[in-house]
Amino acid sequence: MPGFTLPSATLLAQSVLSGIFVGALYGLMGLGLSLSWGLLRIINLAHFAFAFLAAYICFQLASHGVDPLLTLVGIVPAFFALGVLLHWLMARFRMTTFNSLLLTFGLMGIVEAIIQTIWTADFRKLESAYANQKFKLGALFVPVPELITLVLAVSLALSISAVLRYTDLGRALRAAAEDAPIAAAFGVDQRRNGLLLAGTCAALVSIAGVCIALTATLAPSQMYAWIGVVFAAVMLGGLGSAIGPLVAGLLIGVSEAVTMAVTAPSWAPIVSFTLLIVVLVLRPGKAA
């Protein structure tokens, strides 16, 4: 049994901040996955591969002097197109939810192999001007790359949530997810909306990928390390929700960080998955 240490207020606060930053990335990774799963009934495992592909492309462009944030100008539309293409293929072959899981799992392996062929299995670290920037908030350190991730995660989650709630497109997407035939009877163009949403999900995960490039070291196999915790954030936050995965991600990140601050860091993964089990047991309808 690990010992409990009473941390100093600064240590605790810094850990909470660290948890917020990492949780924001969980939420940003989970945003597209949640929308795809909840509104399109597609479980897109290739999501994680796309994140890393975007990260590597950002790394490559930044190695040639392009500002990492500026790479979004090219990466986002490219991945939007990729998402549209993938969804078109899945719709063309009338993929069921389970089949989409299998297909995208295979696609994940293919993308990993492509990444390894181009960039090798070696670790790659993006050395950017942002990496050395941080500022102090009282006694707490706020690193700029992580802050960028948090700002992007929050603003995108709020924007997408607003679109889903207040626009005709958002209502149409939710209606189609609720009852596709009735939505179609009311004139909802599900095909067009599906392509638009799938492209948006891929674009969102590419933004997450650029954030990964800014904050983490890259290796092709690392994409698998995110699956468990991001799925937990998506299921905790609720499928089809834009804000849910962010809130869940923050909750998971902070609880992991606080666990690491007061007891053995090796207990941290237990916390996030215990949370998921508790929610699924107490509110089984929430995640489905």
Next chain:
Amino acid sequence: MNAMHFTRRAALAAALAVALPAAVAQTPAGQPIRIGSTLALTGPLAATAQIHKIVGDIYVEQLNKRGGLLGRPVEWVVKDDQSKPDLARTLYEQLITADKVDLLMGPYATGAILSAMGVAQRYDKVLVHHTLGIPSLAKYDMQFPAWSLGSEPATTVPNTLFDALAAGPKPPKTVAVVTNKFPSIQFMTAGAREVMKKRGLSEVLFLEWDFGNRDFGPIAARIKDAKPDFVWVGAIGLDGNLLLDAMKKIDYVPPQHFYLYPAPGPLVSLPEAKNALSVTIFEEQPPFTSNPGAAEFVKLYRERATKAGLADPSVETQAAASYTAWQILEAGVNATKSLDDKAIGTWLKANRVDTIQGKLRFNGAGNFGDDLMRIKQVQNGHWIVVWPKEVTSGGAKLQAN
């Protein structure tokens, strides 16, 4: 004129008489000798396994240029175990029973090596392996380690490190021990903690994290809070980089720090890794490069690694252990003039082999020989060996932050 022609012709004939037999001797002939192994060509261990792939290719190429083994060409049959020890086991079975290879070479990483060892034992095959991290698990009689960490590295390696620190500018009194729970790391860290206790050092912090941990922020904050003189980081792969990144974000520089098995290239290139310590069996500097075959191997490896796009093309522990493994196997075959595994195994146990690490023996517990692990330090963006004194060069000394 005629005299000059005669002289030229005679000289040409003499040259051919010397060169031709030598050229003929260099070309191996006959049925290839097939050496089988697996490597983690994909998966989380691929970054290091690709080093072993490059080294193996270099060695087999050089070997065939030198006449192969027993006058026959050598063919290396390598399969991808995808970083999975269970798959490594299956593939080694396949190599022996279906591919019918003549000899085996070990895979990368402790888990896969142990799997391969079980298979080798079933079929009475010699298994030379690169980097087994837990010597006490090597129970098979005909396995031979190329990594000279001795039979009790959990005691001898920390003692070497603390001898170096004691002779350094700031011998530590307090230590923070933070470690990955990866088996070969955890076992070394446990040994280090015992050594620290015996040496009267005070442990001010002890933390463990799981393999694959993403967030090192709280860990860095706890180390900073503990204010140790020295930080032992049971690191593997990128742990060191991630922890140093996290420390940088909270403006913390450890006074002295040690990383057990880091990915050496990424760590040495990090500015925050200044004066970071680690262990090594080989570096690209004298006296290591004076060992047989070392200088040529270093040159070739750099060329191939750069061509393969590796971020760090220098030879260190993994590449050196890999090359040594092939040297051991070649020595055993040549000495016994056979492919008989029992004969090779018997010979290796009774003799020393000249390698790029030095003369190695295999007659200790678990067939391990001497602990040849040295202490190296990041100085001015390079790994420099700083201890023991007899293997340092250019007056290199341990520095502190």
